[in-house]
Amino acid sequence: METRVSENGKDVITLFRELAYDYFDRTGTLCIWKISYLCQVLRMVSIRSGLQHNFLYRSRDAREETSQGPDPSKKFSYSGRLVFVKTQEMTVYPALYGKVKRDTQLKGTCAIQYIGKSSYCFLQELQLASTGELVCVCSTLMVLIDKATRRPVHFEPKFVEQSLPFVKGGTVSFMRPIVDQPPSYSYRYSISVPASDMDSNYHVNQSNYIKYCMDCAAFGARDHAYSLFTQDIASYPIKSLSVLYIGESRSGQILDVISWEDREKPYIIYFIIRRGKDDIYQSIVRFNVDKSKL
Known part of the structure; x- marks a missing residue:
């Protein structure tokens, strides 16, 4: 590199x-x-x-400058x-x-x-x-x-x-927070967070939340949870991704991944990740599909 x-x-x-x-x-x-x-x-x-x-990211303290030099009383x-x-x-x-x-x-x-x-x-x-x-x-x-x-x-x-x-x-x-409750037809997938997904702050690294959602989508497509995606979810190209990080999680915690399609635009899938009753992550994935076939 x-x-x-x-x-x-x-x-x-x-x-x-x-x-x-x-x-x-x-x-x-x-x-x-x-x-x-x-x-x-x-x-x-x-x-x-x-x-x-x-x-x-400056690790050293800084002092506000005056005409006479740094002012020790204004340290941050x-x-x-x-x-x-x-x-x-x-x-x-x-x-x-x-x-x-x-x-x-x-x-x-x-x-x-x-x-x-x-x-x-x-x-x-x-x-x-x-x-x-x-x-x-x-x-x-x-x-x-x-x-x-x-x-x-x-x-x-x-x-x-x-x-x-x-x-x-x-x-x-x-993106704004997804405020509505997941619909009754939503698909749910749970994961126990492995220690290998931790970052240097001992929280789940942000990219892993995307992985959890795509794993959920793969199982959802397999179980016919989405009307448009009938094959392996990985075979459908992604057009865009919107992400909102709300909370944190650690190794050993159980996370629930909830997903559902947009009924009017089924090439859009919504995701919420919850730790207990708390939302810690939300995202919207838009797939690049032939809309003429919808």
Whole structure:
């Protein structure tokens, strides 16, 4: 994996020279949750790239500057605070299906789309390195929270100001929570979270929630839970994915994955993951099907 920063300082560019065998599903397609993981890698590489917009991750304390130099009485630190993924919008392009193989080189770029008061949006793109053809575009909303209270915390204005020259620009419309209760015809699948799905914070890694949903969809298609999908769910190309991360889970906990089709647009499947009575994840998957046959 090779990484460089663009000349204008707005993009961190990463070259993936080879993809692991287990990144591909039983049909030979790069898994959607592994695409999510690659986007996560792009964000982490960007964070560690040394760009000035990495103001969120400075481990040392900072002091507000005055005309006489740093003011010791106005000291702040981002220790005790955490940045986490709140929601994502992912668009998948046809190049994924048939053109991405284990030896395919992918070029990934990551940039900041915009910065808010306590959140900011990363833009990640995956392309075929040989042609520049898009494979996936993902917008990820990150939120700064206090570890103790789990409430959003505002960024320091000075660091935001320093980062603005590196913002690429653009807006994103993210999904709203699915407020309605799952319908009576919904399909349910349960999983005991394995320890191997934990990240460094000892929570389920975000990409694994997508995997749980696609496993649920595979069993649902097998059991004829969806009117449109009569074959292996992996044989149907995905067009886009909307994700909302609400809570956390740990190894050994039982999660219930609930899914159902949109009766008016059956190429859309909704997912809710619950830990007990609490929703911890919601998503909408839109499949790229021939609508003339619906």
